[in-house]
Amino acid sequence: MIAAKNIHKAFNGKQVLEGISAVFEEGKTNLIIGQSGSGKTVLLKCLVGLHRADSGEVWFHGVEYTALSRRQRSGMRRQIGMLFQGGALFDFATVEGNVMFPLTMFSSLSKGEQRDRAHACLERVNLINARKLQISELSGGMQKRAAIARAISLRPKYLFCDEPNSGLDPKTAILIDALIKEITVENSITTIINTHDMNSVMEIGDKVIFLYSGKKWWEGTKNDILDAENVELNEFVFANSLAKKARGMM
Amino acid sequence: MLPTSLYRLNFFTDIGRYLLLMRRVFSKPQRWRIFYAQALDEMMGLGISSLAMVAIVSIFVGAVIAIQTSLNLMSAPSYMVGLATRDSLILEFCSTMIALILAGKVGSNIASQIGSMRITEQIDALELMGINSACYLILPKMLAMVILAPFITIFSIALGIFGGLIGLALTDYLTVEQYIEGIQRDFTPYYVTYSIVKSMVFALIFVSVSSFWGYSVRHSTLEVGRNSTRAVVTSCICILIFNLLLTELLL
Numbered sequence: 001m002i003a004a005k006n007i008h009k010a011f012n013g014k015q016v017l018e019g020i021s022a023v024f025e026e027g028k029t030n031l032i033i034g035q036s037g038s039g040k041t042v043l044l045k046c047l048v049g050l051h052r053a054d055s056g057e058v059w060f061h062g063v064e065y066t067a068l069s070r071r072q073r074s075g076m077r078r079q080i081g082m083l084f085q086g087g088a089l090f091d092f093a094t095v096e097g098n099v100m101f102p103l104t105m106f107s108s109l110s111k112g113e114q115r116d117r118a119h120a121c122l123e124r125v126n127l128i129n130a131r132k133l134q135i136s137e138l139s140g141g142m143q144k145r146a147a148i149a150r151a152i153s154l155r156p157k158y159l160f161c162d163e164p165n166s167g168l169d170p171k172t173a174i175l176i177d178a179l180i181k182e183i184t185v186e187n188s189i190t191t192i193i194n195t196h197d198m199n200s201v202m203e204i205g206d207k208v209i210f211l212y213s214g215k216k217w218w219e220g221t222k223n224d225i226l227d228a229e230n231v232e233l234n235e236f237v238f239a240n241s242l243a244k245k246a247r248g249m250m
Numbered sequence: 251m252l253p254t255s256l257y258r259l260n261f262f263t264d265i266g267r268y269l270l271l272m273r274r275v276f277s278k279p280q281r282w283r284i285f286y287a288q289a290l291d292e293m294m295g296l297g298i299s300s301l302a303m304v305a306i307v308s309i310f311v312g313a314v315i316a317i318q319t320s321l322n323l324m325s326a327p328s329y330m331v332g333l334a335t336r337d338s339l340i341l342e343f344c345s346t347m348i349a350l351i352l353a354g355k356v357g358s359n360i361a362s363q364i365g366s367m368r369i370t371e372q373i374d375a376l377e378l379m380g381i382n383s384a385c386y387l388i389l390p391k392m393l394a395m396v397i398l399a400p401f402i403t404i405f406s407i408a409l410g411i412f413g414g415l416i417g418l419a420l421t422d423y424l425t426v427e428q429y430i431e432g433i434q435r436d437f438t439p440y441y442v443t444y445s446i447v448k449s450m451v452f453a454l455i456f457v458s459v460s461s462f463w464g465y466s467v468r469h470s471t472l473e474v475g476r477n478s479t480r481a482v483v484t485s486c487i488c489i490l491i492f493n494l495l496l497t498e499l500l501l
């Protein structure tokens with residue numbers, strides 16, 4: 001479980017997050033939705049500590065993460081997997097090298113076991129045949145999938161995904177969503193996903209938080225989202241489903 | 251443009267940030283085995299790839315110094331040319347000039363490499379795994395260059411002296427025998443020590459300063475270019491200042 005309490009964050013006097021409080025539950029896929037620029041990435045980075053929030057607290061399972069020292073935090077971070085919006089794969093290694101990287105750094109597995117684990121992760125994202133490629137040789141979607149494989153290689157307790165399926169074709173997008181959901185339930189991970197894809201919301205939105213102009217505007221599950229009486233939320237949902245219909249007709 | 255007073259402020263904050271970064275760099279690597287492997291890789295990548303350039307520059311400069319010295323010392327004893335060429339190569343050229351050249355080549359390489367890792371969030375990814383990214387990325391490069399520096403210096407001295415020989419063989423200011431007699435005269439081994447110590451300090455300077463500028467990149471690709479230029483300029487200035495200090499201290 002992860003709890004955010006009253007998080008504020010501004011950049012150069014521009015308020016991006018204004019008092020966000022939320023609870024993200026274990027074994028569930030928690031979605032943060034909102035239009036581009038609404039502060040989803042900034043919120044995610046505040047939660048994992050890549051941005052220091054101006055005020056507010058982040059709690060991981062009863063530990064106040066924001067109050068830890070750098071050293072204590074880096075111990076904690078081994079339990080965190082993160083998928084960056086741009087992938088953030090290491091260009092000094094191959095696909096396989098990227099997935100093995102956290103294992104070589106932190107696990108006590110033998111070289112062979114590390115490779116087996118990396119291959120298992122690559123299998124899950126359907127990249128096993130691309131394992132010898134350099135990062136520059138991958139397509140955008142392949143990079144996303146390689147990054148997911150890297151994020152799950154150490155079996156994290158917390159998984160953060162910044163737009164895991166943007167830039168993927170609909171079929172792969174659904175596969176990725178299903179994969180994240182599966183891993184989450186299987187290992188009772190606390191998963192937080194940023195997205196603006198309504199498909200994902202309807203598929204895996206165990207809990208949905210809607211950000212609007214830096215505030216938490218609405219909170220619920222995928223089942224309440226269509227009946228919600230919130231103007232801005234409806235606009236967001238409707239815009240997306242219209243696009244979805246258009247895609248269905250083509 | 252920033253007003254000068256503001257720039258002066260930046261100068262001191264930059265030094266502060268540099269020192270803070272160095273404090274993070276000099277810490278225990280996560281895994282020693284990986285650290286040594288990285289350092290070995292960096293030796294290949296950064297050092298060995300510079301040898302060709304060091305060789306060319308050393309031979310040509312050695313030749314020019316020998317020819318100029320023989321022109322200037324027409325009336326002095328003939329062994330003076332070899333002696334003067336040797337000593338100016340050892341004392342100044344092969345440590346300081348080569349360090350300046352490497353600061354340009356290796357320094358801009360390091361700064362742009364680390365800078366692009368910053369903007370593609372690879373550094374964030376390292377930090378998020380609980381890895382000290384400063385130590386992981388910078389320490390192996392420092393170790394690699396500091397270990398290589400003495401070899402590069404000796405390599406450059408040898409080729410410079412050889413270049414002098416070629417220069418004189420191609421012209422007729424002095425015979426090769428007179429030159430060879432000169433380079434064996436009054437040899438002071440301490441000069442080589444001094445040169446090697448300098449080159450190691452310079453390597454430490456340009457690797458750390460360039461890494462600092464790469465690491466300071468924040469958001470845009472434009473910054474990568476700008477900071478790698480800054481890396482070279484700042485490294486060169488620091489090398490020149492330390493050259494003066496070390497000369498005062500060691501000679």
Ligand SMILES: Nc1ncnc2c1ncn2[C@@H]1O[C@H](COP(=O)(O)OP(=O)(O)OP(=O)(O)O)[C@@H](O)[C@H]1O
Pocket residue numbers: 011012016034035036037038039040041042043085196
């Ligand atoms: N490092 C930064 N410095 C200054 N402003 C920033 C920074 N990062 C984000 N912002 C601002 O914060 C706001 C929210 O950005 P954020 O990246 O969180 O949006 P997002 O919801 O993730 O959008 P998208 O769906 O396009 O990824 C934007 O207006 C952006 O300009």
Ligand SMILES: [Mg+2]
Pocket residue numbers: 040041042085162
């Ligand atoms: Mg974003």
